[in-house]
Amino acid sequence: MGSICATVAQINEFGLVEPIAILLPFRFDWRRLPGVKFSTAVSTQQYNSTHSIRRLAASSLCRIQKKAAMAVSYSSLLSTFSAAAAFSETKPSIGPVSSQAVRFPSISSVRPFIVPFTSNSPVVRNQRASFVAPRAAAESPSSATTSPTSFHGLCYVVGDNIDTDQIIPAEYLTLVPSNPAEYEKLGSYALIGLPASYEKRFIEPNQTKTKYSIVIGGENFGCGSSREHAPVALGAAGVAAVVAQSYARIFFRNSVATGEVYPLETEVRVCEECRTGDVITIELGESRLINHTTGKEYKLQPIGDAGPVIEAGGIFAYARKTGMIPQSA
Amino acid sequence: MASSTIASPSASFIPTKKELGRSAFSPASSPFSVPKCRKSISKKIVSVMAPQQSERKPAATGSVKTAMTMTEKILARASEKTHLSPGENVWVDVDILMTHDVCGPGSIGIFKKEFGQNAKVWDREKIVIIPDHYIFTNDERANRNVDILRDFCAEQNIKYFYDIQDRGNFKANPDYKGVCHIALAQEGHCRPGEVLLGTDSHTCTAGAFGQFATGIGNTDAGFVMGAGKLLLKVPPTLRFVMDGEMPDYILAKDLILQIIGEISVAGATYKSMEFVGSTVESLNMEERMTLCNMVVEAGGKNGVVPADSTTFKYLEDKTSLPYEPVYSDQQARFLSEYRFDISKLEPIVAKPHSPDNRALARECKDVKIDRVYIGSCTGGKTEDFMAAAKLFVASGYKKVKVPTFLVPATQKVWMDVYSLPVPGSGGKTCSQIFEEVGCDTPASPSCGACLGGPKDTYARMNEPKVCVSTTNRNFPGRMGHKEGEIYLASPYTAAASALTGYVTDPRDFLQ
Numbered sequence: 001m002g003s004i005c006a007t008v009a010q011i012n013e014f015g016l017v018e019p020i021a022i023l024l025p026f027r028f029d030w031r032r033l034p035g036v037k038f039s040t041a042v043s044t045q046q047y048n049s050t051h052s053i054r055r056l057a058a059s060s061l062c063r064i065q066k067k068a069a070m071a072v073s074y075s076s077l078l079s080t081f082s083a084a085a086a087f088s089e090t091k092p093s094i095g096p097v098s099s100q101a102v103r104f105p106s107i108s109s110v111r112p113f114i115v116p117f118t119s120n121s122p123v124v125r126n127q128r129a130s131f132v133a134p135r136a137a138a139e140s141p142s143s144a145t146t147s148p149t150s151f152h153g154l155c156y157v158v159g160d161n162i163d164t165d166q167i168i169p170a171e172y173l174t175l176v177p178s179n180p181a182e183y184e185k186l187g188s189y190a191l192i193g194l195p196a197s198y199e200k201r202f203i204e205p206n207q208t209k210t211k212y213s214i215v216i217g218g219e220n221f222g223c224g225s226s227r228e229h230a231p232v233a234l235g236a237a238g239v240a241a242v243v244a245q246s247y248a249r250i251f252f253r254n255s256v257a258t259g260e261v262y263p264l265e266t267e268v269r270v271c272e273e274c275r276t277g278d279v280i281t282i283e284l285g286e287s288r289l290i291n292h293t294t295g296k297e298y299k300l301q302p303i304g305d306a307g308p309v310i311e312a313g314g315i316f317a318y319a320r321k322t323g324m325i326p327q328s329a
Numbered sequence: 330m331a332s333s334t335i336a337s338p339s340a341s342f343i344p345t346k347k348e349l350g351r352s353a354f355s356p357a358s359s360p361f362s363v364p365k366c367r368k369s370i371s372k373k374i375v376s377v378m379a380p381q382q383s384e385r386k387p388a389a390t391g392s393v394k395t396a397m398t399m400t401e402k403i404l405a406r407a408s409e410k411t412h413l414s415p416g417e418n419v420w421v422d423v424d425i426l427m428t429h430d431v432c433g434p435g436s437i438g439i440f441k442k443e444f445g446q447n448a449k450v451w452d453r454e455k456i457v458i459i460p461d462h463y464i465f466t467n468d469e470r471a472n473r474n475v476d477i478l479r480d481f482c483a484e485q486n487i488k489y490f491y492d493i494q495d496r497g498n499f500k501a502n503p504d505y506k507g508v509c510h511i512a513l514a515q516e517g518h519c520r521p522g523e524v525l526l527g528t529d530s531h532t533c534t535a536g537a538f539g540q541f542a543t544g545i546g547n548t549d550a551g552f553v554m555g556a557g558k559l560l561l562k563v564p565p566t567l568r569f570v571m572d573g574e575m576p577d578y579i580l581a582k583d584l585i586l587q588i589i590g591e592i593s594v595a596g597a598t599y600k601s602m603e604f605v606g607s608t609v610e611s612l613n614m615e616e617r618m619t620l621c622n623m624v625v626e627a628g629g630k631n632g633v634v635p636a637d638s639t640t641f642k643y644l645e646d647k648t649s650l651p652y653e654p655v656y657s658d659q660q661a662r663f664l665s666e667y668r669f670d671i672s673k674l675e676p677i678v679a680k681p682h683s684p685d686n687r688a689l690a691r692e693c694k695d696v697k698i699d700r701v702y703i704g705s706c707t708g709g710k711t712e713d714f715m716a717a718a719k720l721f722v723a724s725g726y727k728k729v730k731v732p733t734f735l736v737p738a739t740q741k742v743w744m745d746v747y748s749l750p751v752p753g754s755g756g757k758t759c760s761q762i763f764e765e766v767g768c769d770t771p772a773s774p775s776c777g778a779c780l781g782g783p784k785d786t787y788a789r790m791n792e793p794k795v796c797v798s799t800t801n802r803n804f805p806g807r808m809g810h811k812e813g814e815i816y817l818a819s820p821y822t823a824a825a826s827a828l829t830g831y832v833t834d835p836r837d838f839l840q
Binding site: 171177178219229257258316 | 418548594
């Protein structure tokens with residue numbers, strides 16, 4: 001997915017340093033965000049998971065502000081974005097309540113929005129009970145790029161019929177994906193079940209995240225068990241998208257429902273044309289996959305029936321949007 | 330029209346590696362398999378034999394337009410639509426939601442996150458929570474996961490929670506059942522015409538009862554917990570017609586391995602698999618469950634067997650809830666139809682490392698094995714143990730040459746193994762026969778080593794070994810060790826292999 005979490009700080013009217021974490025679309029130049037001053041160097045990294053972002057924000061916050069109990073104020077930034085309801089109609093927020101269907105930016109445009117620190121954060125204590133996640137705002141910062149979403153990174157190539165036991169062996173299924181700490185642990189075991197014939201490991205020993213944000217597979221990717229731990233492990237490890245010739249249905253469905261990885265399809269056997277470590281860009285809006293290392297381009301299949309669910313932000317968001325379940329409290 | 334259009338002649342007649350199982354069938358009645366890279370014609374596999382279909386009477390107004398398959402009818406009724414076609418996405422009311430100890434905690438987490446910490450499930454009587462995967466282990470997280478289920482069931486007053494607290498003695502837990510899919514059937518939660526969803530891929534087992542049953546993930550399950558419905562896409566149906574008298578060395582496991590070998594692990598992706606024919610009608614409920622159990626191994630969304638007197642009889646003492654079976658219309662449209670003459674079938678195995686790596690058992694007789702595993706939802710039911718015991722009796726009580734692990738699926742199966750007399754043995758029980766031939770003592774009922782599990786799981790493959798197993802998957806690392814080799818087989822084949830120490834055709838002992 002390629003979102004950047006920028007933890008920035010500003011000096012408020014009382015002369016206090018206020019840390020704010022912002023989730024921005026990939027390649028958006030966050031320095032041009034109006035109304036924000038920086039008092040300390042900030043860390044920016046590419047993160048794909050809500051939990052990672054929160055942790056990053058929390059750890060960045062530690063560096064900027066050693067004391068706890070800092071009030072977070074959004075006033076100056078809110079003037080830039082129009083304040084929206086806590087849960088917009090069309091997109092879920094990335095806040096603490098819904099961590100599931102937050103991974104898919106809309107294909108049409110991506111707006112920056114604010115991620116508040118949650119009450120789970122060990123550092124920041126004075127949290128507002130509700131938070132604002134402006135979305136689909138009419139105005140976007142003048143510098144915001146509204147280009148279609150893209151993924152960019154190194155690819156890891158696997159073969160046909162990669163089953164869920166290879167993606168996440170059964171012995172790790174005691175980890176509960178909805179538990180943030182265990183979610184991270186699951187990620188560290190992603191694709192650990194691949195046989196030794198895969199010389200390049202997906203995750204280096206002693207690492208917990210992968211450097212490959214795109215997985216390229218063959219036919220019937222994700223076959224076998226219904227374990228949702230499979231797309232979750234990939235997403236937690238840092239995978240943004242999977243590009244395969246075809247998918248097993250439960251894996252595909254789980255990917256869409258969780259929003260952990262974006263499941264894309266190609267007609268061509270891309271797994272035979274790409275090598276692990278190739279630099280890839282996926283232009284979603286144009287349905288294109290570009291292998292910068294080989295210089296070749298491939299067409300991606302349209303997402304099909306899953307499109308409306310993905311665009312809404314997952315099954316829960318879709319159900320709320322279509323009135324199937326009530327808006328959350 | 331019961332079958333789809335004919336494939337191009339060149340594709341129909343290309344022999345491939347999959348011809349391996351072909352000798353069992355007379356050419357006239359078996360479809361030719363197609364080459365591996367058949368993506369462009371994947372929808373056009375047909376039977377060589379013209380399918381029988383009744384004359385379509387023009388006077389039957391409306392029936393052509395509204396003709397539906399069983400699966401389409403079940404989903405139509407559950408979504409309150411008069412008619413559905415494959416490809417439609419509909420919100421379907423769920424009759425039963427099942428979850429277990431591996432996926433339950435995650436589903437509960439999502440339910441609470443999305444519906445609120447104090448939310449109530451949509452129907453406390455329609456959720457069945459069955460710990461079964463990692464039960465008899467010292468793994469703390471596994472044990473904690475059962476505790477999470479217990480807390481949730483108490484909080485929500487869930488009616489059906491098959492709890493276990495005393496792990497040292499499964500019999501001390503009156504509520505504990507074991508493997509979820511078998512427990513669902515034995516406890517009467519499977520009923521014709523209903524929609525059953527479960528957080529396990531082998532939920533399709535319940536299709537044996539003529540219902541729509543399929544596996545879903547945690548997020549979907551969390552959704553169903555609160556909403557009682559789910560967005561489902563109506564699958565087209567592949568029809569498998571099996572006729573001919575079943576030889577007495579063939580079991581349902583051979584049937585489904587034959588089918589998966591025929592259509593491959595993705596041959597039924599997003600499709601429903603309907604099993605009909607005289608052979609299917611002759612199967613008892615547990616054999617039908619074995620058939621539907623491995624539908625997911627072919628990529629299938631669900632499997633169905635039309636409900637009949639066998640079904641109704643099985644359900645008599647198990648459920649008092651009313652149910653209404655449905656059946657495919659005469660003019661229902663099927664994507665493809667396959668016909669099999671079962672009388673010619675030979676015992677089948679699936680070689681490592683794929684359930685569609687089909688071979689005849691007799692062709693693998695030189696494969697030396699290290700162990701045999703009889704258990705799981707696929708091959709650990711009462712009928713499966715009966716079959717293994719029958720073979721041991723027929724062999725004259727020869728001793729097994731390799732460690733033979735027996736894991737009954739549920740408490741009830743365990744009790745049957747210890748109490749039911751095996752025909753032809755002079756009144757001996759399965760357990761007595763197993764003891765006499767040197768099998769391991771039947772273990773505590775659970776999913777066991779079918780999927781490896783925590784390191785201390787009984788019969789887990791912790792070293793690279795060769796195993797003949799009555800389970801459902803043999804992907805690398807499935808039972809534990811990545812280099813382990815698993816041959817999937819019927820209980821007959823597994824028992825025969827245990828007696829020789831090699832992959833063995835059960836006819837060596839049964840004829």
